Amino acid sequence: MTASTRLDETERVNESPNFPLRVVDGLTLPPEYRKALRPGEDWKDGNGFPRQLPRYFYEIPSWDTAMKIELATHFLLWEFIQVDVREAPPLRTFPRYVPCAITLLAVCLERFREAVGTLVHISANGGYRSPSHRFSKNATPHAWGTAANIYRIGDTYLDNRNAIERFSLIARETLPGIWTRPYGAPTGYAEDHLHLDLGYVLSVPRDVKS
Amino acid sequence: MTKTESKATSANPASPRERAVRHQIEKIEKESGAKAIAVALHDSETGFEIHYHADRWFHAASTIKVPILLGVFAAIDRGELLPHSRVHVRNRFLSVVEDIPFRVESGRDPNAAVHNAIGKMMRVDELAYHMITTSSNLATNLLLGVIGPASVNETLRELHVDDGIELKRGVEDELAFEKGINNMVTANGLLRILVMLADGKAFSPALSRRMMDILHGQEFNQGIPARLPKGARVAHKTGEISTVAHDAGVVYLPKRKPYSLVILTEWDPSATARSRTIAAISQTIYELLTKGPELKDE
Numbered sequence: 001m002t003a004s005t006r007l008d009e010t011e012r013v014n015e016s017p018n019f020p021l022r023v024v025d026g027l028t029l030p031p032e033y034r035k036a037l038r039p040g041e042d043w044k045d046g047n048g049f050p051r052q053l054p055r056y057f058y059e060i061p062s063w064d065t066a067m068k069i070e071l072a073t074h075f076l077l078w079e080f081i082q083v084d085v086r087e088a089p090p091l092r093t094f095p096r097y098v099p100c101a102i103t104l105l106a107v108c109l110e111r112f113r114e115a116v117g118t119l120v121h122i123s124a125n126g127g128y129r130s131p132s133h134r135f136s137k138n139a140t141p142h143a144w145g146t147a148a149n150i151y152r153i154g155d156t157y158l159d160n161r162n163a164i165e166r167f168s169l170i171a172r173e174t175l176p177g178i179w180t181r182p183y184g185a186p187t188g189y190a191e192d193h194l195h196l197d198l199g200y201v202l203s204v205p206r207d208v209k210s
Numbered sequence: 211m212t213k214t215e216s217k218a219t220s221a222n223p224a225s226p227r228e229r230a231v232r233h234q235i236e237k238i239e240k241e242s243g244a245k246a247i248a249v250a251l252h253d254s255e256t257g258f259e260i261h262y263h264a265d266r267w268f269h270a271a272s273t274i275k276v277p278i279l280l281g282v283f284a285a286i287d288r289g290e291l292l293p294h295s296r297v298h299v300r301n302r303f304l305s306v307v308e309d310i311p312f313r314v315e316s317g318r319d320p321n322a323a324v325h326n327a328i329g330k331m332m333r334v335d336e337l338a339y340h341m342i343t344t345s346s347n348l349a350t351n352l353l354l355g356v357i358g359p360a361s362v363n364e365t366l367r368e369l370h371v372d373d374g375i376e377l378k379r380g381v382e383d384e385l386a387f388e389k390g391i392n393n394m395v396t397a398n399g400l401l402r403i404l405v406m407l408a409d410g411k412a413f414s415p416a417l418s419r420r421m422m423d424i425l426h427g428q429e430f431n432q433g434i435p436a437r438l439p440k441g442a443r444v445a446h447k448t449g450e451i452s453t454v455a456h457d458a459g460v461v462y463l464p465k466r467k468p469y470s471l472v473i474l475t476e477w478d479p480s481a482t483a484r485s486r487t488i489a490a491i492s493q494t495i496y497e498l499l500t501k502g503p504e505l506k507d508e
Binding site: 082084085086121123124125126151152157159185191192193 | 291295296297298299300301302310311313328329330331334356
């Protein structure tokens with residue numbers, strides 16, 4: 001099946017004149033994408049609680065498009081979709097799909113950038129990654145498009161306690177309700193980046209009827 | 211035999227040339243003060259071989275990166291990786307001892323290119339190049355993190371390198387080192403891989419050539435290549451820690467088929483003649499293979 005055929009068969013639920021990406025219902029995607037994205041399925045978090053995965057995605061037709069689309073003044077779409085060879089193969093080529101909540105994350109990061117006053121760098125595998133990514137063991141907000149791993153702010157690498165805790169505090173003071181991983185080595189902690197997330201937020205565009 | 215015992219004898223009675231080579235190596239070994247030396251040679255031009263303590267086990271140091279390179283290309287051959295597949299550059303690894311995290315010190319990698327890409331991605335072929343040519347430990351652990359040690363060991367079995375290579379962990383895993391969990395090699399084990407590469411028999415002639423191209427990019431040339439004539443080209447990998455110094459490579463000379471040579475050495479940490487000794491053995495091998503008609507086997 002070619003990409004264009006696949007797009008024709010995919011249910012279009014919304015096209016905004018101000019936002020060039022169309023929204024697709026993940027349940028209408030071809031099987032290999034549904035298998036990798038698991039739209040609407042439950043997935044248990046580290047505490048065993050079921051979390052419902054996103055069902056609605058923005059469709060990104062090309063890397064060129066991702067390089068051009070601003071999700072916020074200082075954040076382009078490509079920064080949120082850098083995944084390496086550990087991502088499921090269908091999700092490493094275009095068209096790519098990213099949960100609609102990614103726009104909320106971008107707004108939060110823009111606010112965070114204003115607070116720190118310099119560039120905020122999201123790491124590879126540190127924006128959206130699917131539930132099939134080899135790093136995804138339990139339900140992680142990365143699979144909801146609501147988490148970011150920041151490895152560098154301005155010229156500061158976040159690879160030590162001081163830097164991570166300093167910027168973590170700024171994030172929590174700036175963004176009500178944001179969660180940051182504490183500094184440390186065990187599972188659930190972070191020692192070489194700042195992880196922040198909005199939790200398991202589902203974004204359902206207004207035009208969606210089901 | 212234990213991991214450090216070995217025999218200096220070969221199965222067949224020694225030819226005049228073999229006796230001459232052994233005599234020279236023994237002389238160099240005695241003069242160098244090395245604790246142990248092993249040499250394995252296969253000359254594709256004549257079929258001549260030398261196996262001098264070649265089944266003795268040594269700490270692999272960075273020569274283990276040759277089997278890892280083989281494992282990476284096995285994944286490429288299987289279609290699991292592409293040379294341009296991207297890998298997240300992250301300096302955080304788990305020790306084989308209780309999964310305790312550790313990092314690769316940037317000061318121990320002579321090339322900063324991989325460390326400068328932390329947080330970003332690099333291509334598999336770029337990482338492979340840095341792993342071999344400047345012996346980047348960060349690149350090595352990143353590649354091993356993608357393919358896994360079990361996959362490398364399986365590849366070695368499939369290629370009938372059943373003995374002589376023991377890959378147990380990534381590099382700079384200090385906790386494992388303290389517990390005596392180390393990557394080990396014999397000269398014969400590394401020689402089997404090099405001969406396979408030189409003969410174009412590692413997966414395919416094209417993939418063998420790509421691996422040889424990477425080995426040709428080696429930037430540390432104080433060992434095997436140091437005393438060879440200018441026309442010699444050497445595709446090789448060195449390895450050095452406080453107690454060992456190795457070099458393993460394929461030597462290409464004009465108008466003849468190449469020869470594959472592995473020289474493994476073990477030392478007191480204070481010893482200083484390491485590279486010089488490897489270069490001297492390499493020169494001896496070169497001279498005995500290319501000169502001295504009186505030493506022809508027949």
